[in-house]
Amino acid sequence: MRWGMVVDLSKCVRCYACLAACRIEHFLPMGINWPRLVALETGGDSPTVSTYSVRCNQCKDAPCVEVCPTGATTRREDGVVTVDQDKCVGCRYCVVACPYQNRTFLSKDKDQGFFPGRVVTDFEKAGKKLYKHQIGTTEKCNFCAERIDAGLAKGLKPGIDREATPACVNTCPARALTFGDLDDPNSEVSRLIREKKGFQLHPEYNTDPSVYFIDGKIGQSDEPKVDDKADKEPEAIGVGE
Amino acid sequence: MEAHQWMIHYTRQTEWIDRRGIFLWIAFYAGGLGGGLYLVSLYFNSLWGMLISWLIIAVIKGGTHLVYLGKPLRFWRIITRPQTSWLARGFIFVMLFVFFGAIQMALTYWLPGSTAEIVFKVMAGIMAFSVALYTGIILKNIKGVPFWNSTLLPVLFIFCGLLGGFGLAVVIALNGGDINLAAAETGSRWLLLANVLLIGIYLWQASAKENTSKQSVLEQLRGHSAPIFWIGIVLLGIVIPLGIALAGLIMNHMSSIVLVTGVACEIIGGLALRYVVLKAGAYKPLVAKPQ
Ligand code: SF4
Ligand code: SF4
Numbered sequence: 001m002r003w004g005m006v007v008d009l010s011k012c013v014r015c016y017a018c019l020a021a022c023r024i025e026h027f028l029p030m031g032i033n034w035p036r037l038v039a040l041e042t043g044g045d046s047p048t049v050s051t052y053s054v055r056c057n058q059c060k061d062a063p064c065v066e067v068c069p070t071g072a073t074t075r076r077e078d079g080v081v082t083v084d085q086d087k088c089v090g091c092r093y094c095v096v097a098c099p100y101q102n103r104t105f106l107s108k109d110k111d112q113g114f115f116p117g118r119v120v121t122d123f124e125k126a127g128k129k130l131y132k133h134q135i136g137t138t139e140k141c142n143f144c145a146e147r148i149d150a151g152l153a154k155g156l157k158p159g160i161d162r163e164a165t166p167a168c169v170n171t172c173p174a175r176a177l178t179f180g181d182l183d184d185p186n187s188e189v190s191r192l193i194r195e196k197k198g199f200q201l202h203p204e205y206n207t208d209p210s211v212y213f214i215d216g217k218i219g220q221s222d223e224p225k226v227d228d229k230a231d232k233e234p235e236a237i238g239v240g241e
Numbered sequence: 242m243e244a245h246q247w248m249i250h251y252t253r254q255t256e257w258i259d260r261r262g263i264f265l266w267i268a269f270y271a272g273g274l275g276g277g278l279y280l281v282s283l284y285f286n287s288l289w290g291m292l293i294s295w296l297i298i299a300v301i302k303g304g305t306h307l308v309y310l311g312k313p314l315r316f317w318r319i320i321t322r323p324q325t326s327w328l329a330r331g332f333i334f335v336m337l338f339v340f341f342g343a344i345q346m347a348l349t350y351w352l353p354g355s356t357a358e359i360v361f362k363v364m365a366g367i368m369a370f371s372v373a374l375y376t377g378i379i380l381k382n383i384k385g386v387p388f389w390n391s392t393l394l395p396v397l398f399i400f401c402g403l404l405g406g407f408g409l410a411v412v413i414a415l416n417g418g419d420i421n422l423a424a425a426e427t428g429s430r431w432l433l434l435a436n437v438l439l440i441g442i443y444l445w446q447a448s449a450k451e452n453t454s455k456q457s458v459l460e461q462l463r464g465h466s467a468p469i470f471w472i473g474i475v476l477l478g479i480v481i482p483l484g485i486a487l488a489g490l491i492m493n494h495m496s497s498i499v500l501v502t503g504v505a506c507e508i509i510g511g512l513a514l515r516y517v518v519l520k521a522g523a524y525k526p527l528v529a530k531p532q
Contacts, residue, residue, distance in 0.1 A: 038527055040249045052528050063384065069329035070318040089318055090311015092256045093328050099385025101524060105256060105311065136311030201527060205384055 002079035002210060003058065003143055003158065004182035005169070006192045010215035011176035012051045014039060018168035018177065025144060025167035027127025031110025034141035035168055053176065055141040055168070056081065056102040057201065057209030064094035064103060064140075072137075079182075079210055080145050088137035095138055099205050103140045111135055143179075144168075159188065182210060251456045251523045254386060258519040264309035269376040269398075270515045271302040272335070274409075274508070276373025277402030279342070281410050281428070282420075283366050288349055289418040290410055295342045298372055303335050327382060331375035338368035373402040386522040388447050388457035394518070397439045404432040405511050408504035415497045426500075430486045433507070437479055440514070457521040466517045474517065478510015 014037065022034050035055035058081050064073050065081060072087035073094050083094075095103040104110070111133060114121055133139065144166035151157075151164020158164040159180035169177040180187035185194075189212070192198060198212035257265050275297035282290025307313045319332045345361035352358055377395025384390050407429040414422035448458040461470040485503035489495040 038249065040528065054527065067326045067328065067382070069322055069326045069332070070315070071322060071325060072318075087315070087318060088312065089315040091309075091319070091328055092311075093326065093379070095256045096254050097383050097385065099524060100527060101252065101385075107261075107311075134312075138311075202525065 001077070001184075002060070002182045003148065004079070004180065004189050004210040004212065005055075005143070005166070006178040006189045006198060006212045006214055007053050008176045008178070008192075008215050009050060009052065009213055011174045012053055012172075013174045013176075014049070014051045015173060017171045017173055018053055021167040021171035022141070025147075027123070027131040027133070029106065029111035029133055030114055031112070032104045032106060032139060034104075034139070052213065053168075054100070054102070054201070055211065056098075056143075057100055057207065057211045058143055060208035060210065061206060063097040063099060063205075063207060067093045067097045069093065076145070078148070080143050080148070081140075082142050082145060083138055083140060085132070085134040085137040085139070088134070090136045090138065092138065098140075099202060099207065100209075103138055105138050106133055106135050108135050249526045249528055251453055251526060253457075253460070253521065253523040254519075257522075258516070261309060262519070264305040266512075266516055266519055268302050268306035268309060269519070270512050271297050271305065272331075272376050273373045273398050273402030273515075274405040274511065275302055275402075276338075276369040276371075277399070277404070277406030278409050279338075279369035279406070280366060280373075280403065281406035281425075283362060285410060285420045285424070286349075287410065287413060287419045288346065289413050290406075290420065291342065291346055291349070293409065293413070294369065294406070295339070295346065298335060298342075298369070299339045302372070303339070306332075306335075327375050327378045331372070331379065334368050334371040334375060338365060338372055341365035341368055370399075373399050380518070380522070383522075385524050386457075387451055387454040387525075389518070389522050390454075391443070391446065391450075393439070393443050393446065397436075397443055398515075400432065400436050400439055401511050401514055404429065404436050405508055407432050408507045411500055412504050415500060426486075426489060429482075429504075429507075430490075433479070433482055433486060437483075440474070440479075453523055453525045457523050460521040460523070461517050464521075466520050469513050469520075470517050473513025474510050477506040478513060481506045482510070 016037060018035050019033050019037065022028065026034065028034065035053060038052040038054055039049050058079055060079065062073075062075055062081050065075050069091060070087050070089050072084045072089070073081065074084070075081050090105065092105050095105050113124060147166060148158045148164055151161060154163070156164035159169075159178070162170050165179050169179045178188050178192060180189035182189055182193075184190060192214055193212050196214040198214045200209040200212055256262055275294045278290055278297065279294035282294055307316060310316060316332070319329050320336060322329045323333050341361055342365040345358065345365045348355060348358035348361055374395050377398035380386075380389040381391060381394045407425055410420050410425040411422065411429055414420040414425050444458050444461075447454040449455075460466050482503045485495065485499055489500075
């Protein structure tokens with residue numbers, strides 16, 4: 001069994017519901033997002049905007065697992081890569097090693113509350129009890145492992161039964177996200193990947209991500225990319241700020 | 242940067258250089274400098290050099306790296322897992338160096354020439370070399386940052402550490418320490434030339450490798466890191482020490498002030514090198530831009 005996700009790029013309507021659902025599900029501090037939306041313009045004179053809903057790829061050969069010196073980051077048997085915040089020492093090696101930049105170090109300034117210095121909402125108070133986020137450690141998407149585990153314990157099927165399915169997948173109003181077992185050739189995710197030529201981000205890193213994308217015109221492995229043009233003079237890096 | 246451009250361009254790593262990442266930068270440099278100085282001190286059999294290198298690694302390297310951790314009190318989790326990663330091994334190298342080095346210095350002071358002293362010198366020497374080396378391996382192993390992903394990087398860090406070590410050996414010699422000044426100066430000159438060569442090859446191969454590492458090189462040569470590259474590495478780290486070395490060769494004598502200035506410039510150059518290497522490390526765009 002290996003849990004995976006398929007993101008249909010042609011269906012995403014850029015509503016950010018997946019980000020909101022994740023924030024509510026995991027009581028995420030204001031300064032961090034586990035899933036993120038990457039939007040980009042394509043098409044020169046008549047540009048259209050394409051959107052990628054991205055999150056930790058739960059890589060099969062995860063660089064973050066390889067470098068973690070404490071054993072805090074591990075890959076479960078079902079393929080989900082998790083961080084045990086009680087073991088994490090906050091060295092950030094995993095943050096730097098993730099080639100997809102899907103990890104966040106939770107520093108104090110990222111967890112100042114929704115209304116810093118004014119009021120702590122009931123939602124935040126509940127979060128402190130139900131889903132602890134430890135400042136000084138690292139976080140990332142875990143495919144809602146707690147929902148998967150609780151659902152499986154009840155005999156439910158992740159990807160089919162809502163109670164056992166990741167919050168972002170349940171919430172997506174455009175049905176752009178599909179979840180299921182990549183090892184099962186009859187699962188919906190396997191069918192979509194097979195029939196719609198699903199592709200992974202940066203396969204050249206040999207990380208074998210469990211998140212696939214379909215129906216996108218950009219980034220498909222058989223399309224030429226700017227990066228492939230050896231003669232293009234790159235600009236200096238925009239230093240990210 | 243516009244919101245819609247986020248992560249469709251080259252993105253530089255920030256965690257290991259910005260804000261508290263400064264501690265990691267200092268830790269990485271101190272590891273190289275301390276390790277290099279210890280090896281140079283072994284060559285000169287200088288107890289002063291050994292003591293200073295021990296302090297650099299135990300206090301500056303160990304201290305700043307611990308301070309950098311989000312949960313420093315859990316550091317024991319790192320040192321009990323050498324099988325996991327080079328970061329864990331690095332912490333162990335530091336601890337073993339501190340342990341072996343302390344015993345070795347005591348033996349050198351009270352039982353010089355004894356077999357035990359030689360054994361501990363060898364063991365502390367291996368650990369010092371490993372401390373200077375491992376930070377380069379840590380960066381080299383990160384395949385998402387192509388600029389770092391080169392076997393030359395650990396070599397460059399070792400040579401940079403040795404250069405700093407010879408520089409500090411000159412200062413110890415000038416202060417009447419147990420080091421031959423002329424030999425330290427000669428070593429310093431050769432190491433400087435080797436470093437210039439290595440930096441040149443490193444940048445050349447990084448820019449020839451692929452576009453993201455070429456971006457990193459451009460970032461140093463004409464991007465935001467350019468002032469640190471040109472002033473810190475080229476002017477202070479190379480041109481001034483080379484000028485002083487050449488003048489020393491021609492005039493056969495150099496005043497202490499000038500020599501110490503040269504060493505200070507070399508150390509600033511080494512710090513600047515680590516800084517720009519960390520600062521310019523960049524990831525490929527998450528999704529490729531359309532043509
Ligand atoms: S996407 Fe990054 S954080 Fe997620 S498993 Fe892969 S390497 Fe680890
Ligand atoms: S920050 Fe935590 S999870 Fe990441 S490598 Fe370090 S100890 Fe492991």
